[in-house]
Amino acid sequence: MKNLIWILILFNLQFSFAQEITKISGFISVEGRKIQAANVHLLGTNQKTISDSLGYYSFENVEIENGRIQVTLTGFKPVTQRFSIIKGQNLNLDFDLEDNENQLNEVVVSGTLKAVKRLESAVPVEVYSPVFFKKNPTASIYEALQNINGVRPQLNCGVCNTGDIHINGLEGPYTLVLIDGMPIVSSLSTVYGLSGIPNSLVERIEIVKGPASSLYGSEAVGGLINIITKNPTNAPLFSADIFMTSYLETNVDLGMKFNPSKKATTLLGLNYFNYNQVIDKDKDNFTDVTLSERISIFNKWNFKRNNNRLFTIAARGMYEDRWGGDLRWEKKFRGGDEIYGESIYTKRGELIGSYQLPFEEKLMVSFSGNVHYQDSRYGTTSYIANQKIGFLQLTWDKKLGRNDLLAGIANRYSYYDDNTTATKEAESTWLPGIFVQDEITLSPKSQVLLGMRYDYNSIHGSIYTPRVAYRWKKNENTIFRLNAGTGFRVVNLFTEDHAALTGSRDVVIKNDLKPEQSVNANLNYIQKINFTNGTFIGIETTAFYTRFSNKIISDYETDPNKIIYDNINGYAISQGISTNIDVNFTNGLKMILGATFLDNKNVENGISERPFLTENFTATWSISYKIEALNLVLDYTGNVYSPMKLPLLSDLDPRSPKSPWHSIQNIQFTYLGWKNFELYGGIKNLLNFTPKQNNPFLISRTNDPFDKNVQYDSAGKVLVTPDNPYGLTFDTTYVYGQNQTIRGFFGLRYTLR
Template structure:
């Protein structure tokens, strides 16, 4: 009887421990080791090459199962094990949102995993930009390391985008790989791109002219819009701030036929509050009404050939200036205001030709009409740009070839005395690129491009890149190349500044050219407990010849442009660190140290509005029990040299150290909805701090009471004690105080 009891006890214990958990771990990309474990227990295993796994002899009870693989989001899930019942659990691994396995196209014009690209490309998803919601792509870039939106006008609040301290004209902005945002739209066209339609933003730092031609001198920003096939049926994102800035983003997908899918996006922005918290009698922020409509079509074709076409129309009415200004004062000298009407249309598309070879025809076109009044100064401009490109993509053995021909037509005319007649230019080009893979760990990329400008003649831009994969977690990249920019000065910043200064060109401006070399290092660290860290560091060096410099100091009423009699340098080091903890805490931290200077006649000077150091961060934590996501974002900038009008100008010659910080709470407890709110500019920083004023002589914006000596120098008088003229160029950051915001998102899949 005793032995019978022991046998029964043995089988009962074995039965209570006979439960198993099995299943399959699916993933889009190849994963390394996939570890499955029950936390706080000895039960753990690894999936096989197909993703199958099995845990055996598990006692009944409540557990938390965790699935871990380098480069993928950690999965944690609570489960209950019932005695004598086996459990089948399948999992889907997803790439980390801030990880290194994204597919990119900007570096080589080919779709390739980011880690496999010979050219370093940074990728930012909508998840990243949701951490600090903004009304435009221009504002959204403020939390990207090494990228800084720069205001150029203290009244009209127009601006451009700096990469590694280089001015906006050196940054090429693309939509779906097409050079659609350039020239006039660098100043005015970055607003109105619906954020809800953005799939991701890719950034290449350093010259990319061998693929993209003119303007890609300092770097490029490629805005990739969503594929209509993968977009939700309906999406909406609406938010407002305590300044009563209201932004509405809507996206809708339709299927007109079995082989056609279309995505319609609408962006509406309205800000109509006259606010003057610095008490200078001028608006702190430009008032604006903007509507933008975007429509993208995707067509299914035989053999999965590509055919997409998209169009966007945008209209904006903005004004800033004297708080008493009304439209009836537009263009007059009674009450000062800067009023800008912008009309813009764009068309982009790609069509894969019906050949066995992969041949793609890409095209884009845009028209931009500007009707502006800067006080009594009228600036009316008309710009048309057309772009056509044919590429051939072929793999031959170890060689991955890309060749193409392109042509760009630009038309520009305005009513200024500097533009005596309309200017039309053609820029045909031919390029070839060969990516040679010596081994799975080593590859080299060789590229060159030849362009012929109808005004400036021949331009040749080569580049070379080498990638070494030391091991699964360590990658080195070395890139070198040249860039060029055909100058069209007035389409870039003339309109933003002409309200207070005349523009003078000392000589025929030559195309700017640059040489760049950078070394990129990526290190992935998997701590094995669900903690993952990615470190990316880039050392860069760019030398410019023929750089166009702006002289603000010789004459306070003028900006004098000329090619530098020497050279210019942009060099530094940039580091990004991504850290994901199993607790759900995530860090994205970046810092850039810059050394930018113009060297002329043996004298080295730091350019205006160029920081020595910048840092950005994003810290996120999800509180699971409350379905609440916390995001804390911010940036910090070192002092920048600012343009003063005279030796007696009382404003600081340098900006202070300053930081813009934001916090956001997002409630995720409703299916399909996200309710979010928070505070922007937590530290309540404005450029007016430590300055008597930002805009000089707002009491006399038409300079009616300014007196000059025989040499044209402004005299110091009783009603002009500092010897200044009206000027709006002393600006380096946004002029909005601390403010709250509240918004709601909805997605219907």
């Protein structure tokens, strides 16, 4: 009897103790889909587990009342969640993981015209999501690219502040800009067309560095930028992003989704930008920044079809009125020689779309068209231009055993006319082409891509562009890729080089300009490092080499009153090495670091010379830290550039022949504590850098912009006079960076899903 009593007492004690011990369990999922093999850690203890095939996890015998559980899985953001429990009660705790925007697992299309995981693509493609660009909010895609390694927005005019995009030190005309894979921004519109694309409608931006002419044809010589817009089906019902700077620049981005019918979804976007403050902090009596009013409307439709076949169509219209110049300028002075101003009116329309044909074979018709009208006055110089581009392409996508085939035919029509003496009559060009690409899987770890394109230019004749790529995956974390290919480009100076339009210099074309051609090779290496605590490091390094023949070079030095264009009597080289490092810590700290070493040179008559406005080194960074307790995100972004050669007007020109080392740095704070809202603010250009530092002036002779008081000798050389002690003329080409001082900004985002 005594033993029975003791047994009952021990049983009751054990039962009571068991009631004090808690079980924590739940499911791990991504967008409702259960995820296997996620790592789950009860922080502060040795208890760890992984989710099973149903996404289920559990911890038995949890003895702590308050704690944190962390879930990690390669390719997804680490998630940590606090819990509080009552003794004797079990707790159910589910986790929903999100893709990590800094990882290497994105789906890309720009490298091979096929949707493929980035790590599985034989062609290296860099991907940047809206999360990246939110770290330093800007009013245009052009400005947003400033923190991407190896990509530099280059200002080309110190008055009207137009610019282009340099990739690996190559000038803007060597970069093809696409919207949803269609060549919509090119030639004349490269100067002005990158403005006004609503940031709120951008899904991601893909960048390919190096020639891609075997797939995309002309202009994809130095690389391409593909702006992928959001799928209306997956877009939020409404989004708004509004911000203003202390310069009183105001930018509004709005996006709205509608379902007009069961089979149609449409996305409407609006971008409005306004800046009308006349500011002259460098005291030259000219505007520091161009004044501008711009509106852009974007509309994209998706239609549901049988067998999930694709049908999408989008249109965009943009109008901009910008001016810069003498502080006293008004529109009544437009085109006159009384008060100097540069005034540009731009009207632009675009149409793009894709339609999958109703056959068993995967046949896709893609098309785009744009019209671009520009009415400009650069002082007394009138530049009125009209450009139309149409593009139609049919592709066939087929897998046969180890072969993944893509073949296509395309045709491009370009029309261009302007009122300059160099364009005696409107120019129409047809560019039909045919291409084929075969991606061959040699083994589970290796694949080779072979491509060939033939185009026939109605003016210059036949053009061939071959391509080869090889990818070897040593393991899941180590990948090597070797790419080689060619590129070609047909040049129209008056649609690409803003300096040729301003009227501050005469344009001289020495000979009939031949199309430029290039040969490129690059070696790409990716290394992923995953730590047991969830920390991730991704390293991507690319060595590249491009050799140009027939490169068109601009001579600013022979005659200060002229820009002389000619094909190089030799060759040009662009080579270097670029490295990107992504680091994600489990404590909320993330870093994206990049650096590029460049060696660009023109070799003519045995003499090697570095081109203007080309840096030897550039670095970028984006550092983010999330303070969970405060619902606050801190973003610190920036770039640094080595000196660049700049165009001077004479031996007496007092301006520096090279730019200094310079850096633009920004900081931003974002509050996430309100549902559906993001409140953000910060400071741009923390170091207060402007190009005038260490220079007496940027724009020469702003006191005499029409050169009325400039005297010349019999040979046309500018004379030194008491009124002109340096022997200069009015010139706006000495520019290498933005001319805005330190400034604050404040904004609000709202998203309704």
